[in-house]
Amino acid sequence: MRALDYIRAGSIEQAVNTHSKSQTAFFLAGGTTLLDLVKLDVMQADQVIDVNRLSLKQIEVQKDGSVRIGALVTNTALAHHPYIVEHYPVLSQALLSGATTQLRNKATTAGNVMQRVRCNYFRDGYSPCNKREPGSGCAAIEGHNRGVHAVLGTSDQCIATHPSDMCVALSAIGARIEVQGAKGKRSIDFLDFHLLPGSTPWKEHALQDDELITHVLLDAPLANSKSGYLKLRDRASYQFALASSAVILVMHGTTVGEVRIAMGGVGTRPWRALEAEHALKGVTLTPHNMEKAAAIALQGAKPYRHNAYKIALGQQAIVRNLSTLTA
Numbered sequence: 001m002r003a004l005d006y007i008r009a010g011s012i013e014q015a016v017n018t019h020s021k022s023q024t025a026f027f028l029a030g031g032t033t034l035l036d037l038v039k040l041d042v043m044q045a046d047q048v049i050d051v052n053r054l055s056l057k058q059i060e061v062q063k064d065g066s067v068r069i070g071a072l073v074t075n076t077a078l079a080h081h082p083y084i085v086e087h088y089p090v091l092s093q094a095l096l097s098g099a100t101t102q103l104r105n106k107a108t109t110a111g112n113v114m115q116r117v118r119c120n121y122f123r124d125g126y127s128p129c130n131k132r133e134p135g136s137g138c139a140a141i142e143g144h145n146r147g148v149h150a151v152l153g154t155s156d157q158c159i160a161t162h163p164s165d166m167c168v169a170l171s172a173i174g175a176r177i178e179v180q181g182a183k184g185k186r187s188i189d190f191l192d193f194h195l196l197p198g199s200t201p202w203k204e205h206a207l208q209d210d211e212l213i214t215h216v217l218l219d220a221p222l223a224n225s226k227s228g229y230l231k232l233r234d235r236a237s238y239q240f241a242l243a244s245s246a247v248i249l250v251m252h253g254t255t256v257g258e259v260r261i262a263m264g265g266v267g268t269r270p271w272r273a274l275e276a277e278h279a280l281k282g283v284t285l286t287p288h289n290m291e292k293a294a295a296i297a298l299q300g301a302k303p304y305r306h307n308a309y310k311i312a313l314g315q316q317a318i319v320r321n322l323s324t325l326t327a
Ligand SMILES: Cc1cc2nc3c(=O)[nH]c(=O)nc-3n(C[C@H](O)[C@H](O)[C@H](O)COP(=O)(O)OP(=O)(O)OC[C@H]3O[C@@H](n4cnc5c(N)ncnc54)[C@H](O)[C@@H]3O)c2cc1C
Pocket: 026, 027, 028, 029, 030, 031, 032, 033, 034, 035, 051, 071, 097, 098, 099, 100, 103, 106, 107, 108, 109, 110, 111, 112, 113, 114, 115, 116, 163, 164, 165, 166, 211, 212, 213, 214, 238, 239, 240, 241
């Protein structure tokens, strides 16, 4: 096992400055992703900077109804916060569908955004994997690619899905990621935060090396909306999505006033289905129109040997979610 330095940061500035001096330092939050991968030597750390003492644990409701979530707010605290439960059911449901109670008690908001892929070949530490070892190949493309491999946003370099449930809800809601680095603060639109694998699958997000996520800012909830998260998986608990959908819906009678749709389990990043939303706005929400929009959402899909079923499953995740919200 590799030796590493453990540093407990007393301030954001200390965390960021320490990180900026090392190429192989990682921030430690709940540790539910990081510690596994460091022990497996998949993430090679020479320094771990514990950020748990930083004052980033608040959930603040703003005057306009939007919400500012501290990076260290746990998945449990966020899922059960009364304002989130009432105004963002899609987010609460997505969080509660993830992992287990014990894991959610440790897992943080920023850690969830930054979690790594669940591809077996990435995690085994020796198979060809462009994400772990650039240029080594991708064992999943011709290998076992049924569960945690994507049909949208893939490349000939990497096909792993983004595993987060929470991030699918954030894509539908609309959010910004606030970060602080050695050069100052900035904020990043959530839809631009996770990167497609393209020819550089080891670059997963828009953070600079030394930047710490400090907050996630949720857009204000849509007035008179209903929302829900539907996760389809091999078993009902402790399992990642094969396909999932986050839907936010505002109806004017039987007509769709506003709709937001995002998908999990099918894309290499949390997948916002903007064209499907466009197809539904202003139309009557009939079964035919729901199926048409769901087909549009998956129209660019590229199946691999074992995951072609995800195209139909992803469509059903959208149709069922819409139907449930209007039942
Ligand atoms: C058995 C198991 C089942 C799971 N099932 C699900 C599931 O069904 N759905 C789901 O969505 N997730 C699931 N997860 C993943 C879980 O949600 C993540 O492990 C968790 O959210 C990560 O949060 P953390 O605080 O523990 O992050 P850590 O492990 O501490 O960190 C994860 C990454 O984020 C970085 N990081 C942490 N904080 C910051 C910050 N403030 N700024 C910048 N970078 C930061 C770390 O350096 C590291 O690279 C599962 C995990 C396990 C182990």
